Amino acid sequence: MPDGASAADTRAEQERSVNGASGPYRVLACDHIDPAGLAILSPMAQVDSREPLSPADLARLIGDYDALLVRSATKVTNEVFEAAGRLKIVGRAGVGVDNIDVAAATRHGVIVVNSPEGNTVAAAEHAVGLMLALARRIPGADGAMKDGQWGRERFVGIELYHKILGILGLGKIGQRVATVARALGMRVIGTDPFLTPDKAAELGIDMVDFDRLLAESDFITIHVPRTPDTTHLFGEAAFARIKPGVRLINCARGGIVDEAALAAALRSGRVAGAALDVFEKEPLGESALRDLGDQVVLTPHLGASTEEAQLKVAVDVAEQVAAVLAGEPARSAVNIPSMRPEHMEPVRPFLQIAEKLGLLLGQLLDGPVRRLEVVYSGGLAERNTDPLTTAVLKGLLSGAVAEGVNYVNAPIVAKERGLEVRSSRTSEAGEFHDLLEVSCEAGAGVRRTVAGTLFGEGNPRIVRIDEQRFNMEPEGHILIAPHEDVPGVVGRIGTLLGSNNINIFGLQLGRKFRRGPAVMALNVDEAIPPPLLETIGSLPGFHDVKCVKL
Numbered sequence: 001m002p003d004g005a006s007a008a009d010t011r012a013e014q015e016r017s018v019n020g021a022s023g024p025y026r027v028l029a030c031d032h033i034d035p036a037g038l039a040i041l042s043p044m045a046q047v048d049s050r051e052p053l054s055p056a057d058l059a060r061l062i063g064d065y066d067a068l069l070v071r072s073a074t075k076v077t078n079e080v081f082e083a084a085g086r087l088k089i090v091g092r093a094g095v096g097v098d099n100i101d102v103a104a105a106t107r108h109g110v111i112v113v114n115s116p117e118g119n120t121v122a123a124a125e126h127a128v129g130l131m132l133a134l135a136r137r138i139p140g141a142d143g144a145m146k147d148g149q150w151g152r153e154r155f156v157g158i159e160l161y162h163k164i165l166g167i168l169g170l171g172k173i174g175q176r177v178a179t180v181a182r183a184l185g186m187r188v189i190g191t192d193p194f195l196t197p198d199k200a201a202e203l204g205i206d207m208v209d210f211d212r213l214l215a216e217s218d219f220i221t222i223h224v225p226r227t228p229d230t231t232h233l234f235g236e237a238a239f240a241r242i243k244p245g246v247r248l249i250n251c252a253r254g255g256i257v258d259e260a261a262l263a264a265a266l267r268s269g270r271v272a273g274a275a276l277d278v279f280e281k282e283p284l285g286e287s288a289l290r291d292l293g294d295q296v297v298l299t300p301h302l303g304a305s306t307e308e309a310q311l312k313v314a315v316d317v318a319e320q321v322a323a324v325l326a327g328e329p330a331r332s333a334v335n336i337p338s339m340r341p342e343h344m345e346p347v348r349p350f351l352q353i354a355e356k357l358g359l360l361l362g363q364l365l366d367g368p369v370r371r372l373e374v375v376y377s378g379g380l381a382e383r384n385t386d387p388l389t390t391a392v393l394k395g396l397l398s399g400a401v402a403e404g405v406n407y408v409n410a411p412i413v414a415k416e417r418g419l420e421v422r423s424s425r426t427s428e429a430g431e432f433h434d435l436l437e438v439s440c441e442a443g444a445g446v447r448r449t450v451a452g453t454l455f456g457e458g459n460p461r462i463v464r465i466d467e468q469r470f471n472m473e474p475e476g477h478i479l480i481a482p483h484e485d486v487p488g489v490v491g492r493i494g495t496l497l498g499s500n501n502i503n504i505f506g507l508q509l510g511r512k513f514r515r516g517p518a519v520m521a522l523n524v525d526e527a528i529p530p531p532l533l534e535t536i537g538s539l540p541g542f543h544d545v546k547c548v549k550l
Contacts, residue, residue, distance in 0.1 A: 025325050026064055031071035033093055037314025041067075041322055059083040067321045069093060069314075070100070072301075078104035089324045091317035092334075094304055095119060096225075096253070102335050112334040113320045116409055117172060118313035119304035124176035126303045127221050127251045130275035133297050134247050135160055135219075140294035155294075161185040166217030169224035169252065170195045170205065171401045171413070177221055178205055189213060193362075193442075194369050194400050196418030207368065214242045219249065226253035227399045228477070228527050228549040229363060234258060237530070239265040247273040251303045254278040263288035266295050277303050334406045346383045350436065353452040353460035354388040356474035356550050357438045358395025360462065361450050363548040364480065367442040371420045372396065377435040381425035389423050392438055432463070468510030468519040474550045477524050484541035485511045485518040492539060493520065500532055 025045035029038055031052050038047050045066070052073035053061070059077075062068065062084045069091045070076060076090055081104045090100055092114040105112045133139055136157035144151060165181045167174045170192035178188045182204050190205045191213050200207045213220065220242075224230050234248065235258035248271060250257050259280060265271040275297035276289070282301060289296050304313070320330040362369075374392055376385045393410040405413055414421055432453045439449040451464040452474070462472040465480065472478070479497075483489055490507070497504060506523030528536075528547040537545040 025066040027067040027069065027321065028061065028065045029069040030058075030074040031093075033069050033071065033318075034310050034314035036311055037069070037093065037316075037318035040315065040318040044322060044325060055080060062087060067091065067325060069317060069321065072096070072099055074099065076100040076105075081105055081108045081110060084108065084110065089113065089321050089330070091321045093118075093310070093313040093317050097334055098226075098253075106335045109336075111324055111330060111336050113317055113324075113330045113332050114334055114406070115313035115316035116332055116406065118316050119306075119309040120172045120176060122306040122309035123173045123223075123251055123303040124180070125306075126277060126299075127173070127177050127223070127249055128180050130249050130251065130277065130297055130299070131160070131165075131219055131221065131247070134249070134273045134275045137294055139297050160219075162187070163218040164189060164216055166190065166208075166213040166220040167205070168192075168210075168213065168220065168222050169400065170200070170203075170417075171223060172416075174221075174223035175203055177223065178203055186219075189216060192400065192417075193365065193367065194397060194414075194417045194419055196368065196370060199416070199418040209367075211241060214238060217243060217246055219247045221249040222252045222256055224252055224256065224400060225398070226255050228547065229399065230256050231527075232256070232258040232261075232530075235261045235530075236264075239270055242270065244270055245272045247271070247275075249275045251277040254282060255280045259287060259289060263292065266292050273297075275299075277301055331408050332406050333408055336407070347380070347385060347388055349454060349457060350380065350388055350434070351391045353454060353462075353474065354391035354436055354438075355395040356460065357436060357450050357452050357462070358392035359398060359550055360395075360465075360474065360548055361438055361440050361448060362396045362399045364448050364450070364465075364546055365440055365442045365446075366544075367444060367446065369396075369419060369440050369442050371422070371441040372414070373439045373441075374421075374423045375435075375437040375439075376423065376425045377428060377430070377437065378433050380434045380436065381427050385423065385425070388436065389421065392436075393421065396440070435463075437464075465510065465519055465521070467512050467517075470508045470510050470519075470521060472508045472521050473506070473523070475523075476550065477527050478548050478550060479520070479522040479524055479528060479536075480546045480548060481520040481522070481536065481542055482544050483518055483520060483539075485515050486541060489518075489520065489541065493522065493536065496532070496536060496539075497522075497524065497528075500529075502526060502528060502532075 027041050027045045027047045029047055029049045041047050055075050055077045059080045062080055066086055067089045071093050078101050087110050089111045095114060095116055097112060097114055100112055102112050137155040141155040163186050165186045165188050167178055167190040170190045181188050188205045189208045191210050197207060233256055239261055262274055273295050277299045278301055324330050374389050390407055390410050393414050394405050394407055397405045397410060397413055401413060435451060435453050437451040439447060441447050449466055452462045455461050460474055462470055462474050503525040504522050508521040511518035533545060533547055
């Protein structure tokens with residue numbers, strides 16, 4: 001190896017571009033993108049195909065490329081975008097964009113696209129396959145047979161017929177699983193804050209809350225994204241409330257299930273079996289789950305690993321990359337709307353606060369959301385605000401839809417779930433030149449409202465939560481704590497957080513009148529663990545305490 005050359009340099013010398021073309025653009029494809037996708041780009045670009053790259057190697061190479069295609073192995077960090085002088089678009093051949101720093105891409109004006117529907121069928125079928133394997137103990141029987149054993153009495157299973165399947169998350173994947181399960185004779189119950197009762201009835205799904213899902217389900221399958229609210233959602237507390245003998249399937253995201261708590265629940269018999277395709281740390285290293293024999297079925301993140309799915313997602317993102325390089329809009333832009341420039345530019349500065357308001361509202365709400373209303377006041381009332389309504393929807397839905405929500409599909413996802421969307425305008429904005437006010441009506445007639453504006457260019461602020469006024473930067477972890485306005489409240493919260501080594505770096509207090517209802521908003525350095533959040537909510541005068549991530 002020459003002096004100063006890395007292993008990546010040597011590999012680079014050995015690898016050839018996919019074609020011999022020298023088109024006007026250069027595209028770097030990592031992580032074994034299907035050749036059918038790369039062939040779409042060949043007429044217009046030189047396409048270099050490589051093995052997965054480390055962030056350092058990618059940052060060193062990316063400056064020569066106009067587009068980047070990845071799957072899940074290559075991490076596209078802020079440092080990569082800093083080094084990407086000519087990069088226009090990153091295409092993720094799949095749904096999740098966890099391996100891409102989307103905020104950094106947006107800061108650098110790089111479009112990020114994904115393929116939100118390319119692996120829907122594959123993921124749903126894998127979940128059903130795991131459920132069947134678990135019920136009929138197929139992996140254990142197969143292993144015994146290959147070891148020369150018979151012993152059929154060891155592998156008595158259970159039937160799915162007439163069992164209750166609980167589905168957490170009823171997007172496209174969850175709905176497809178429900179359809180197959182009903183065809184197998186199962187009763188399907190589900191939890192999803194954005195699926196309306198009418199749509200659920202049309203699908204033959206009985207909507208229940210999370211506690212009923214735990215208490216009634218014989219099988220539970222997870223199809224939600226990993227968010228602060230869903231991280232370790234299936235932990236000790238959930239397993240204490242779960243129906244004894246339940247079987248759990250997770251093909252969504254690692255970390256939603258607390259693996260140590262699951263192992264304990266399996267050993268105790270509280271949970272009869274589990275099938276996992278995703279894990280908190282991948283690839284899976286040492287784990288108690290490996291030692292639980294036939295109780296557990298483990299697969300190495302195969303949910304999207306079908307020939308058909310890999311072909312679909314590769315072709316999908318390649319077509320979008322080709323469109324963007326040709327100056328056309330992408331159909332699945334994750335971060336930057338692809339709309340006519342004359343409509344986009346006047347409202348572009350407000351996209352971030354619009355999306356953050358939706359994201360905040362989605363985390364504040366409990367129960368199924370029935371209606372979204374957006375009011376544009378002041379100068380905004382004179383502009384085309386359709387992109388902002390879409391941005392609000394994207395934020396609102398992003399915490400609940402496993403398949404991913406973007407600026408293109410957000411209105412479609414809302415319509416599929418029966419969510420009514422209204423927008424209106426008024427020239428009166430009160431003390432602000434421009435104001436966005438976003439309201440949602442959830443279950444039991446509960447209505448929550450948040451409002452935001454810009455303080456100068458690129459300086460978004462949340463200025464109201466319900467009736468309480470704020471001046472809050474919408475970033476990071478924020479404790480939202482409604483309470484009664486009495487002396488000593490701030491001190492109690494500060495002492496409690498400090499004793500748990502959680503640092504406060506910002507504080508906002510809002511109240512409508514003295515000694516009345518008030519809301520405290522604390523910017524903290526990390527997420528507040530659920531047990532501590534529960535302790536805060538039980539303090540005298542506090543109620544409906546949330547820790548949101550913006």
